[in-house]
Amino acid sequence: DARVTQTPRHKVTEMGQEVTMRCQPILGHNTVFWYRQTMMQGLELLAYFRNRAPLDDSGMPKDRFSAEMPDATLATLKIQPSEPRDSAVYFCASGLGQGGEKLFFGSGTQLSVL
């Protein structure tokens, strides 16, 4: 049963520390998305890759966030330095298409920055 795998599932860290979240998209999918979900803002798009190329990261605070796809089986989202306002659930999703297609979401990484 193909699924998007995210690690870690939970992360608690102190302000100022680096956080790295990883995502393994479904094999064969060509689009990868990173979303952040909070109670106040709902789901927000942070970054979007197609065929490993970054197409849109306008939703991401550039000074502290970075997203990469070192290869087709791994996407990473890094926060350095982390701040308490970064506390949220971060979802990775993958799909097959031009970006408006059905997406398959991972279970998310719940991040708490103290």
Next chain:
Amino acid sequence: KNQVEQSPQSLIILEGKNCTLQCNYTVSPFSNLRWYKQDTGRGPVSLTIMTFSENTKSNGRYTATLDADTKQSSLHITASQLSDSASYICVVSAAHTNAGKSTFGDGTTLTVKP
């Protein structure tokens, strides 16, 4: 500005009853509309996806409708079960744009009580 508004914000129904969730959007030009179900602590799961030419699509006890003229969609749940308790998110994608910028609604939280 592209917007997706969902109503009601929350809903409580008794097991076995039917319910209808609403989604109004201003996304233009329209490409597709998707309904997702998000269980607590999990990532969203796709229920239906509809393009401009489709006005009804079913997935088991879930039936989505689309009126592209009035820019409205509804998700009807028949014979609700306790497992239907979740957040239901409406997502609309625009055509001829960076499709990564789908517009998400804030969701309707459904609680089904025994």
